[in-house]
Amino acid sequence: MSDVNKTIDLDDLRKQFDTEARYREFDDWQAKLITVIAVSMSIFHFYTSGFGLLLALQQRAVHLAFVMGLVFLLYPARKNSPKNKIPITDYILAAVATYSALYLVINFDSLVNRAGLPTQTDIVMGFICIIMLLEATRRVSSPVLPCIAIFFIVYCFYGRFFPQLFQHRGFSVKRIINHMYLGTEGIFGIPLGVSATFVFMFILFGSVLEQTGLGKFIIDLAMALAGHSTGGPAKVAVLSSGLMGSISGSSVANVCTTGMFTIPLMKSVGYTNHFAGAVEAVASTGGQIMPPVMGAAAFIMAQFLGIPYIQVAMAAIVPALLYYFAVMIQVHLEATRLGLKGLPKEQLPKLMPLLKKKGLLLIPIIGIVYFLIAGYTPLKAAFNGIVMSIIVSYFNKETWLTPKKLMMAFENGARGAIGVACACATVGIIVGTATLTGLGLRIASAVVAIAGGKLLPTLMLTMVACILLGAGLPTTANFIVTSTMCAPALFQLGVAPIAAYMFVLYFGIAADLSPPVALAAYAGAGIAGADPFKTGGTAIKLALAGFIVPYIYAFNPILVLVNFTAGKFAIAVGTAMLGVFLLGMSSVGFYKVSMPYYLRAVALGGAICLLIPGLYSDFIGLAVLVGLHLLQVVRSKRVLA
Template sequence: MKKGGVRLADQDKDKVNGPVLEEAAIDLDDLRRQFDTEARYRDLVGWQGLLVTAVAVALSLFHFYTAGFGLLLAIKQRAFHLGVVLFLVFVLYPMSNKSSRNKTPWYDFVLGAAAAYGCFYLIIHFQTLLLRSGLPTQVDVIMGFVTVGLLLEATRRVSSPVLPVIAICFLLYCYFGRSFPSLFQHRGFSVLRIVNHMYLGTEGVFGIPIEVSSTFVFMFILFGSVLEQTGMGRFIIDLAMALAGGATGGPAKVAVLSSGLMGSISGSSVANVCTTGMFTIPLMKSVGYKPYFAGAVEAVASTGGQIMPPVMGAAAFIMAQFMGVPYLQVAAAAIVPALLYYFAVLVQVHLEATRLGLKGLPRNQLPKMGPLMKARGHLLLPLFGIIYFLVAGYTPLKAAFNGILITVVVSYVNRQTMLTPKKMLIALESGAKGALGVACACATVGIIVGTATLTGLGLRIASAIVAIAHGMLLPTLLLTMVTCILLGAGLPTTANFIVTSTMAAPALFELGVPPMAAYMFVLYFGIAADLSPPVALAAYAGAGIAGDDPMKTGMTAVKLALAGFIVPYIYVFNPMLVLVDATPVAFSMAVLTACLGVFLLGMSTIGHYKVKLPLYLRGLALVGALGLLIPGTLTDVTGASIMVLIHVLQVARAKRERAR
């Protein structure tokens, strides 16, 4: 066992070369706590540790039971979920960095109990509140103030001050609306009206975001935790190594494949970097990749997990609720953009490897596919099971429930993957802990969504964006992109998506962009902040493992992700890529030209194809890439012609260089 929880089974040690084992001494817990605020919880022992374990396990069992046998009434399900979450946050997360890391002070227990009671108040007095709906009493107002205030403090502890500050600004806007400039002015609302809307109803704190958190999101996080305890993470890395480890620049391709697979389940960029990067980054360095490039590749691949179905950083479930469509439709629409993103990264990784003359790992250092699948291939069955249930028409909630049951059953195929009672306890506890940040973010963002519905702010902002862009789509997209990246610098993925989809996406709706393409657009650029300096948490985590300059790693990550982040513009102008009005022939042509465009863009950014690309050909490759990415017969033909020309010129140049 290495520090930070990285486990290497004895039979796997001979399959990983020296640099991996040497650098696995990095403390992953410290690294993750440094860049991931949700990982900064206390390590409690004694009765406090037992209490947290008991409450967390109970929360997981509650969600597992309700997913399988029926949810409570909406407000009760959401209130119970949030109440227990807030209690755990105050007990687990310290008030400041100076607070104790292994003991919870008495006042945090008091705050946790008060926050929990503020939520349970809605359950206890459900009938009474129902009868006097719209007429809150003084006690209701006090409970609302206390609960919202404690929610904001809990969110500050588990994420950052940015989201609570934004929520407070929105609450002030509700009250002082008449004092704002005419574009954003409204008549203002009383404290009673605001409390009734934000706390007692299902439009604010207990609105759609917390509904999704208390149902789909929690169950998929729990599913991921149970799967993790079977050794799924190590299996994914070994599978990627067996598939791509021997190819040109193999370790980098292993990083892309393993991080994409892992991220599709975990949905956390930093956690993904710390999990798979511990193996892949040293491997990349060992075959000749520069440390900053290795860290950047892992960061880009890990961040892409948030746009890869099924979980998509919890955004897929919220997107489905906002649009009123089945979750499966959102997941299906996300597949091609996500694959284009990863294809773009693979292209650049391959071209960089050929530029540097890097080879793959020796075959004797790689796991063999046959024995690997025989030993642990059954771990793929839960993933296939979830896909089957979704396609068969089951709800995501029921699919996740069945997926957990399948995981438990198939884990007993052999001793190595068996879910013992101890492992199940760990899975239930870690599942609940993993849901705390998402739940607090969803509840707090509910205030922002509630403000939009109460005051009509979303439509006002949309009108302002369209007016600034003079009604033109491309400038509107650019403004929306900048807004999403700036918000993403301080908000977790789920919160960022909800805010931008509420505030920025309506501007795209006004210009005729289909909802699916608009929501995907804001999601993609919301997660870009994990790669873009000065925040770039995923890139900085990768730099920490690689031992190189964080800023250089971040800038390299932006370059690697460039092709992937042009993808959102493609499907806004060509919505067929997100399955909007798609026909088989047109869809196939759109995917083909997008792939060719991404390949040309990779050539342009890396500056290599067969041999070094001259500067003028790099510029020409960029022109051709844009031609292929923009829909239209003329642009496609132009782009394809440029690609053929570059291929012919570079093949001839390569022959001349070999002849020297």
């Protein structure tokens, strides 16, 4: 198969699983029109982030106006619609959608003066904006999220006809539109506010870095660091996909970009097709829980909690590292089991020459971390990071950001923000419903009642609900929906707020790996040429730590830095890492030599003992670990003899 055909196949695969990739492609004046609008959007956000934002409602309305205009110009209404031209109806829809959002900016002063007393025109424009938003979200993502939003609007209106536990008196159309459109409680609420500020700037930052060649540099760096070790290509996939995924914000998109390189590399050294696809899917999905960006969820979580973003990022580090440590342990044990070697060193990039040539590309990432720790807002940190990226690019001719590349970065940044913005705005309807009707507390009460007021059953019900609610949703919408619907039940039982939000985030993200939806796993299977369900099942095994660790910090939130003391934290992290090691042994069924099922069950029990808090359970887990190590050493000597 030629490289051209590979590219075409990969594009088709991405469009199959990543709805945001199903945009029209032009090569005439229409392409230039899209470029002008997209670049203008990026310039607006770049300027306002550096020199002063508009008032909240105005900033969000301009952001949504750009987004909806681009959606109707870029995304066809149906799969069989023309992909190389924009029909006149979509020009009209783009204009109507744009004006329905800009109406709030144009008439801002008069709307403020008559707050709470909307005119008929206000209501009509609100109705149009809601309809246009739902259609735009359907086009750029899928019908799932708009249908959920419509259900919640119906619930606002017909609340008196719902089961008693969820009943309310019902609200008029005028009241619903006023709440959802003419304030910051609905469409233009916190989710869209985060999209219009922090999220857009970090997406733009990633787009600028991409044009400097950071993606290839990260893969080369991972190859230099881990390519020669046992099962090196799989470790390269874990490192590179984790780093890229933490910036890109989309697990499926990351699978389709880094996966086209890492999956064939894993297969070339002897990993099975489904295992290679699963490793890439798990590593890319883990990027959604890895700071700094966390699929934009970190910024929204900080807003919901009312704490600085850096606190959320710091709290997320240990759980994310445990997740990746578990994956790395399993790929190492699998490689040892199969006798797989790393790549020859002569075929790998040399670390020091690589750092000398392109190491400066790491400066903007290090700079952003510094600015965040130093107390800068994420918005200012991202602005400074973009400026640093542009400056650093000129130190190496290969990384130069020429005017053409910079314009491409600004266009791709705007395109990359479309899906997140539509999801945030649409989810604003769900959040608005919760604030208007008190639905979140009603659901929380129902979950706690079903679980008998016990924390463990409540966590298990919440896990299932998050996986179901998160199926097929982008990370940002996923987190907002699960945090609005599921987290209040955990609050009622005394779970620390940040631990509760992390819990719902982890299991919402797990939907990308869990069949039957499992978009990331199926995308990996497509590239690997593997059975989708087998790949999904393997992905769940590899991500097992991601299914267990959230329970641990729900009971013992010191892992997310709640009630932090250095000694207890060190013990919790140390025992958790040993527990994750045992978990990897149990999952792969190998340590020194193959392990029979009864020993794998013992390893799983020991892992759980080490993961859960408690002195006695830690001693039991350590005893299991030492005992299994000694037993497997003896068994391996017998095999060799």
